Amino acid sequence: MSAAAAFFYLFAGVTIASGFMVIASRNPVASVLFLILAFVNAAGLFVMMGAEFLAMILVVVYVGAVAVLFLFVVMMLDVDFAQLRQGFQQYLPIGALIGAVFLIELLLVVGSWTIDPGLVQAPLGPVASAEAVTNTQALGRVLYTDYVFFFQLAGLILLVAMIGAIVLTLRDRPGVKRQNIAVQNARTQTMAVETRKVPSRQGVEV
C-alpha cells in the first residue's frame, strides 16, 4: 500500500468516524468539535486530489467561521439536546434500513453511470492546464482579470449584507456607558485622588 493510499484511508476513516460522532456524541459542544475534525479531514482529502484551493477555503470558511458560529449558537442557546434526541435509538433500525436502501440505489445508479466524453471537453472557460499552474494560481489569474466584474459585484452584495444587518439590528440604546479613551488618558492624579485630613473621632463626609 502506497503512502498516498494510506493517507487517503486515514483521512477518509477519520472523516467518517467523526461524522458519526457528530450525531452520536452526548455533548453538543463535542459534536461541533467533531464537525470541525470532519471538515479538517475533508480538507486533507481535497489536498490529496490536488484541489488545494478548495481545501484552504474549507478550512478558512467552514472551520474558521461557520463552525465557530455553530459553537457560539450551541453555547448561547439553552437547548436541551438530550430531550431533542429522545427516541433516537428507537428509530435507529428504521433509519438504518432506509439508509441501506438509499445506499443500494446510489450504488446501482453510480455503477452504471458514464460521463459523455464530449461533455468533459465542453467547458470553454479560460482555465490553464493543471500541469502548468496550481489551481490557486489558475483561479487568481482569472478572478481579478476576466472575472473582475463578478468579483466587484460580489463585493457590493457583501456591502448590502453588512448595511442590512446594521440597519435591521443596531439600536441606539440610551443610558449606555461608553468608554472614552481620551478622557481616561487625560486623567491626572489630582483628578482621581483627593487627599483629605481626617480629624480624629469625627470622620469626613464622602
Added chain:
Amino acid sequence: MNAAQIVLPALGPALPELILSVGVLVLILYGAFRGERSAEGVNVGALILLVVALFAVMSQSGAKVTTLNGSFIVDNFSKVMKALILLGSAATILLSRDYFQRERIDRFEFPILLILCTIGMMVMASANDLIALYLGLELQSLAAYVIAAFHRDNLKSTEAGLKYFVLGALSSGMLLYGASLVYGFTGTVSFPGIVAALDGTAGFGIVLGIVFVAAGVAFKLAAVPFHMWTPDVYEGSPTPVTAFFASAPKMAAMAMTVRLFIGAFPDVTAIWQQIIVFVAIASMALGSFAAIGQRSLKRLMAYSSIGNVGYALVGLAAGSQEGISGVVVYMIIYLAMTLGAFAVLLSLRRGGRMFESVDDLAGLSRTHPVMAFCLAAMMFSLAGIPPLAGFFAKYYVFLAAIKSGLVALAIIGVVTSVVGAFYYLRLVKVMYFDEPVAAYEPMPPGARIVLALASLVVVLLGIVPGPIVGAAGAAAKSLF
C-alpha cells in the same frame, strides 16, 4: 513566469453603474460620519446621483457594445430599461421623504440601499451571461429584503421582509439550479455561447434547466404561480417601498426575462413559449379576479401588478421583435401609471394616520378634485380605456400576440382586462359618487411632482404615442 498581459476592460459602457457605485460609497461614508442627521443630505445626494446616472445612460449611443469579458452588454434595449429603472428609483426617493419623516424612520440608509438595489437592477438589464444575471439579481433582491423590513418596529413590515427573504432565497436557489443545468449541458454561461452550443436543438437537460430558470424568473416578476408573496409583502412594507417594488424592480425583472429568453434561447422558442403563455394567462386571470374582493389599496395594487406582468408577458410569449417592442411600451406606461397611483396613495393622510382602504377614497373628487382627477386618469388608463396610454400598452402586446398566431392568448387577455376594468372603475366610482368623510392633509411636494409627471405621461402618450413606440421599436430591434 511570463505573466500574461493584463488588458483593462473598457469601462465606458458601464459608466452609469460606476457613477452609482462610487457615489454610493461616498454617501455611505458621509452618512456614517454625520450620523442620523445626514438623512436629508444623503437623500439629496442620492437623487442627484440617480439623475446624473440617467444622463449618462441617455448619452450612450445605443449601439451594441459588450465589455468586461463579454458579460456586460449595452444596447438600445438596456438603455431604455435602465432609464425606466432610474426613473422608478428617483420617483421612490421623492415619494419616500415625507412618509419616512412622519413615521420617524427617516434614516440615511434607505437611499443608500435604494441606490445599491438600482445598481443590481441595472446589471440585470445589461447581463450577457448567467453569472452577471444572478449577481445582479442577488444585489437587487438582498437590498429589497432589507428595505421591505425597513420599518423594523412594525410587525407587518418585519413579517414582509422575512417572508420576502425566505421565498426569495428559495426562488434564487431554483434559478441557480436551472442555470447550473444550462451550464452543465452547454459548457458555457455566456448568452451568445449558449446560443452557439444549442444550435437550435435542446435536449432534456436544457429543457429542465429552462423550466427551473423560468420558475426563478417568474418569482422575481411576481407572476402566477409564483406570486404568493406579493400581496403580503406589498401590504406589509412601508408604502413608499411598496411603490418602489411595484415600479423599478418590475422593469429590471422584465428586462432580465427578455434578455434571458431572447438573448440565450432565441432558437428554441417552442420550449419556453408554452411556459410563458401559461404564466401570462394565469397572471392575467388571477390579477383580475383576485383583486375584485380586495378592500386594501396596497393589496389591490399588488394584484394589479400581477395582472399587468401577465399582459406584458403576452408580448414576450409572441417571441417576435414586435412582441418585445410591445413589452417595452407596456413597461414604460405601466411605470407611469403605478407611480401615479402610489403618489395618491401616499397622500391619504389625516391626523397623523395613513388611510389605505378603498373606502377611504370616498368623495375624493369633492375634497381634492385635482388629485381625484389624476387618479381617475390612472385608473381609466390601467383599465385600458382609450385615448389614455394604457390602451395603447395593451393594444401593442395583443397585436403582437395575434401576429404570432397566439389568437387564443390575446382573446383571454382582452376578456381578463374587461374583468379587471371592474375594480379599476370601482375606485373611480368611489371617488366621484360616494360621500366624503373629511379632507386629507395637503399633498406632500414629492408626491405632487410624481403625480403631475405621471399624469402628463399617461395623457400625452395616449394622444401622441409616437415617441415611445419609436424608442421601444429601436430597443426591440437591438435584441434581434
